[in-house]
Amino acid sequence: xxxxxxxxxxxxxxxxxSIYLLVAPIMLxxxxxxxxxxxxxxxxxxxxxxxxxxTATILAGTPMPTLPPPPTPYTITPPQDFxxxxxxxxxxxxxxxxxxxxxxxxQSQPAGSRNLVTWRLEIRNLGSATYETIPIxxxxxxxxxxxxxxxxxxxxxxxxxxxxxxxxxENYDPLTxxxxxxxxxxxxxxxxxxxxxAYLLDGEGGNRITWVNAANxxxxxxxxx
Numbered sequence: 321x322x323x324x325x326x327x328x329x330x331x332x333x334x335x336x337x338s339i340y341l342l343v344a345p346i347m348l349x350x351x352x353x354x355x356x357x358x359x360x361x362x363x364x365x366x367x368x369x370x371x372x373x374x375t376a377t378i379l380a381g382t383p384m385p386t387l388p389p390p391p392t393p394y395t396i397t398p399p400q401d402f403x404x405x406x407x408x409x410x411x412x413x414x415x416x417x418x419x420x421x422x423x424x425x426x427q428s429q430p431a432g433s434r435n436l437v438t439w440r441l442e443i444r445n446l447g448s449a450t451y452e453t454i455p456i457x458x459x460x461x462x463x464x465x466x467x468x469x470x471x472x473x474x475x476x477x478x479x480x481x482x483x484x485x486x487x488x489x490e491n492y493d494p495l496t497x498x499x500x501x502x503x504x505x506x507x508x509x510x511x512x513x514x515x516x517x518a519y520l521l522d523g524e525g526g527n528r529i530t531w532v533n534a535a536n537x538x539x540x541x542x543x544x545x
Contacts, residue, residue, distance in 0.1 A: 353424040356453040359417065360522035363529045365406040367394040367539035387542045394538055398529065400415035401516065409527055409545070411447060412522065418447035420545060421519065423531045424502070426511060431484065436463065437475075437507050438485045444500040446545050450496040456482070459519045462530065464510035481506040 403424050411418035412468050422442040428435050441459060445451050461475040482488070485506035495501055514533050523529040 346369070347472070356458065356523065357449075357451050358523060359410060359419070360527055361399060361411045361412045361415075361417070361521075362527075363398055363401050363402070363408050363421070363521070365396045365408050366527075366543050367536070368541050368543050398527075401530050401532040403534055404530060405540075406531075406536055409446075409543075410529075416447050416449040417451065418445075419451060420444040420446055421529060423517060426514065426533050428509075430511075431508065433491050434508050434510055435512065436481060436484055437509055439505055439517070440486075441503045441519070442500065443495060445495045445497050446543070448497050450497065452469060453495065454492050455505060456490075457520070458490075458523065459517060461507055461509060461514050461516070462518045463514075463516035464509050464512050465515050466510055470515065471510070473510045475507050477507045482506050 323447060387501065396402055396406070402423070404426060406422065408421040409418070410421065420443070424440040424442055426437070426439040428437045430436075441455050443451070443453065443455075456477045459477070463470060463472050464475070465471075480503075482490075483505070487504040487506055490504060492503075516533065517531045518525075519529045
């Protein structure tokens with residue numbers, strides 16, 4: 321009986337080892353995909369505000385006056401906050417990995433003793449390389465304003481918040497070159513208003529995009545993709 325039991329234990333041990341060898345690489349793959357494509361390039365937004373040149377009445381025989389050049393375009397780069405609606409570019413023009421991000425449609429509604437915040441993140445792949453991302457794991461709320469003042473922290477998207485917002489069957493397939501996708505996100509915060517969002521480009525937070533929840537007060541419009 322003892323020999324039979326030992327044989328069964330050996331068989332069970334070998335089976336568990338075989339399952340582990342099969343499952344471990346898959347779990348590592350899922351862990352890698354959770355972070356998506358690591359991005360180290362710096363984000364930027366440039367406002368193409370048109371500044372008209374000054375005009376002057378020129379008398380016959382008078383040399384053309386030298387007009388001052390238009391001002392340098394207004395540009396935002398981290399650690400400055402971008403604004404809702406800004407076209408935020410990551411990667412140089414012509415680079416294999418070039419992306420355009422745009423925060424859109426931030427809304428908040430009461431949900432018991434807290435608030436449900438919903439928003440959309442548009443990502444366009446302007447490069448030649450596929451971009452993999454799961455924004456529900458990479459985008460968070462990092463600052464809120466409450467009746468007692470401003471609070472900083474990390475308020476993540478959750479399954480409960482997504483369900484309450486009616487966001488189901490979201491598409492997180494790799495973003496192929498030339499394609500655009502809008503990701504819907506939702507999170508619960510304490511009663512108050514959302515002030516700042518962050519998106520972790522490198523999956524860890526060292527390279528991030530941050531937005532303040534307000535329209536750009538300086539200018540509007542986009543540079544060409």
